[in-house]
Amino acid sequence: MSLIVDTVQNFLPFKRKMTPSGWLSFNAVCCHHNGTSADTRQRGGIMLTQDGVSYHCFNCQFKASWQPGRPLTVKFKKLLKWLGTPDDLITKCTFEALRLKDEITADSYVSPIPTFLDKALPRGAEPILSYLDNPPEELIPILEYLQSRNLYLEDYPFYWTSEEGFTNRLIIPFFYQNRIVGYTARKITEGKPKYISEQQPGYVFNLDRQMQDRPFVIVCEGPVDAIGIDGIAVMSQEVGPQQRSLIDRLQKEVIVVPDRDHEGPKIVEQAIEFGWSVSFPDWPDGVKDINDSIRQHGRLYTLYNILANKEKSALKIQLLAKNWFPKDKQ
Numbered sequence: 353m354s355l356i357v358d359t360v361q362n363f364l365p366f367k368r369k370m371t372p373s374g375w376l377s378f379n380a381v382c383c384h385h386n387g388t389s390a391d392t393r394q395r396g397g398i399m400l401t402q403d404g405v406s407y408h409c410f411n412c413q414f415k416a417s418w419q420p421g422r423p424l425t426v427k428f429k430k431l432l433k434w435l436g437t438p439d440d441l442i443t444k445c446t447f448e449a450l451r452l453k454d455e456i457t458a459d460s461y462v463s464p465i466p467t468f469l470d471k472a473l474p475r476g477a478e479p480i481l482s483y484l485d486n487p488p489e490e491l492i493p494i495l496e497y498l499q500s501r502n503l504y505l506e507d508y509p510f511y512w513t514s515e516e517g518f519t520n521r522l523i524i525p526f527f528y529q530n531r532i533v534g535y536t537a538r539k540i541t542e543g544k545p546k547y548i549s550e551q552q553p554g555y556v557f558n559l560d561r562q563m564q565d566r567p568f569v570i571v572c573e574g575p576v577d578a579i580g581i582d583g584i585a586v587m588s589q590e591v592g593p594q595q596r597s598l599i600d601r602l603q604k605e606v607i608v609v610p611d612r613d614h615e616g617p618k619i620v621e622q623a624i625e626f627g628w629s630v631s632f633p634d635w636p637d638g639v640k641d642i643n644d645s646i647r648q649h650g651r652l653y654t655l656y657n658i659l660a661n662k663e664k665s666a667l668k669i670q671l672l673a674k675n676w677f678p679k680d681k682q
C-alpha cells in the first residue's frame with residue numbers, strides 16, 4: 353500500500369466498525385468544519401483499497417477521494433488535516449501522489465476487475481433438491497421454512513447439512529462466474545447467530561443469474577429478497593465502490609428497493625449519487641421488505657409494484673423517501 357493509504361489508515365479514529373461491503377464507518381471528522389453539527393452516529397465512511405481511498409460523510413455530505421495516478425485534491429488534503437495528520441506528512445503525501453502520477457498516468461490506470469476466491473461450503477453441505485424423494489427428519493423444518501417464505505427449490509441451489517454447528521440452517525451459496533465464493537447460513541429456528549456467513553468484500557449476490565433480456569436489475573439488501581424477485585443483493589445498507597462497479601457493468605437500469613424497517617436511507621442517497629433509480633413500492637403496513645410483499649401478494653404483483661413506483665429524479669426520490677420510511681425511526 354502507498355504512503356497515502358497508510359497515512360489515512362494511521363490517523364483514522366479508533367472507534368470504528370467494518371461493514372460487510374468493506375467500508376469502515378466512524379464518527380465523521382468533517383461536519384463541524386462545514387457548518388454542520390458534529391456527527392455522533394458514525395456516518396463517516398471510508399474505503400481503503402489498492403485502488404486508493406474514498407471517503408463519504410452521510411451527515412454533511414462531504415466527499416473526498418484519491419486514487420493512484422491522481423494528484424491530491426484540496427478536499428483530500430482537508431480530510432487528512434481533519435483526521436489530524438501533521439502538515440509535513442501531508443506535504444510528503446502530496447509529493448508521493450505526484451511521483452505516482454509520473455509512474456502511472458491517469459489515462460492508463462484501469463480499475464481491476466474484481467476477483468473472488470473459491471470458498472468451501474460448511475462441512476457436509478448437500479443440495480436440498482437431491483433429498484426430496486426421501487427427506488430426512490432434520491430437513492423437514494428447513495423445507496417448511498422455505499415454504500413459509502415462498503421460496504421454491506427450483507429458484508436457487510439451496511443447501512443444508514446435518515453436521516453440528518450448521519443444523520437447522522438454510523445454506524445459500526454465493527456464486528460468482530459459476531464458482532462458489534461464499535455463503536450465508538440462516539438459522540430457521542430461534543437461536544443466535546441468525547446468520548453465519550462467509551462473504552468476501554465487494555461481493556454482490558446473484559449477479560450470475562441476471563437474465564440477459566431484462567432491461568433492469570433490482571438491487572435488494574438481503575439474499576432472500578433477491579431470490580424471490582431475481583434481483584441482486586448487496587447484503588448491507590450501503591453499496592461499496594467495488595459493488596457499485598460490478599452492478600454498473602451489467603449496463604442495465606438499476607432500481608434500488610430499500611428495506612422499510614431501518615432508519616438509514618443511506619442506500620437511497622447513494623442511488624441518487626450513482627444515477628440509479630429507487631422504488632418505493634406501495635406496501636401496506638406490516639410489509640417491510642420484498643419477501644413480505646411476495647408472501648402477501650405474490651411475485652408478479654410485487655414486481656409490478658416495484659416497477660410502477662420507481663423514480664429517477666433526485667428531488668422526487670428525496671421527497672418520497674421522507675414519507676416512505678417509518679417516521680419514528682428517522
Ligand SMILES: [Zn+2]
Binds near residue numbers: 409
Ligand atoms: Zn461530515
